[in-house]
Amino acid sequence: MSTWGIVSFVVLAALTANSNGCPDGWANHQQSCYFFSQDKLSWTGAIVVCKLLGGYLVEVQNDLEKNFLHKTISQQDEHYWIGAHDAVKKGSFVWATSQEPVSDNVIVRSPDNSRNNERCVEIDNNGKWNHNDCMAVLQYVCERPANIEEMVG
Template sequence: MSMEGRPNPGAPAEEKGGCPRLSPWAVLIPALIFKACITCGCLVILHKQSREAHRTLPETFPEWHCAQGMPGSKELVWTCCPMGWKAFQTSCYYFSSDVMSWDDSEKNCTAMGSHLVVINTKAEQDFLLKWVKEMLADLPVKMYYIGLTAQEVEGQWCWVDQTPYNKNEAFWKPGEPSDPILEPCTALQVNSKKQARENWNDLACFTDLYRICESAPTCI
């Protein structure tokens, strides 16, 4: 009898349709590896975003106070200020309990990732005035440095963050500034018995006063 056309008993049987069947592990293992890579990538991105979010203010602050939402924004984000700082609109504010010269005050604010406060609006001025009055206690007058100084040559007033000086949004006391050359630094002079919004006073920068620092809040 001819051997042609008879199957070889030692040869493996052919799969129907001519295609070999894949093991389930051949599909499952690459899928698990791919998923693990995606997960690791996401964790790296989230960690980087977290580090970036806290760049504005140092992470050395032990506690943070957070509130949901940013004024004027429809995004559901959390804005955070360090404990002990006051939040208003898009900034965090620190009111010191010790006194320093203007230069040392600015260095102290910078070391905390902020700068001496820059006042842009009546609303911001009123907010600062309110908090200073609450901290006056038994003191009739209290003075806080702000980030406004006069240039030595021209006597032109400048903010520490390069915000243009707007005389229409300046809140000088009557008769001030009196001497931008000899008194080139500025402070809030708050009287517990008066509600006057106009309370800026120019003075010599070596005077030891309290200070107000300002920084953008952390968003998470």
């Protein structure tokens, strides 16, 4: 199946909400819903798909959320894009959607930018954060409010 075929399927599946206020295929945690992709996209591609799904690339706000993501991702042998980047100023991490600075207390390990062209942040199955080239294709985590009406109002 092509990337756009997968995207179309994902978008259609996201339109059906279940009893916890999250679309089918999304996990509920506190007041948010999380979609852990099976497909792989570039970081910017992941941002586009998350937006199509009514959300955004996940923004980790506290230890509870960080631990939830780590627990869920640790069951996979994959790396996932999250919404952090330092594309504007090297070493100054911000969230792609809110443009808020990434809190130092949620960063598990400072990304290393080992190839000096890595601006986007991934989280691995050990819960560690790392820089990667934004064009690399990885799985991704989308987030949206559990009550979709919050996004409208």
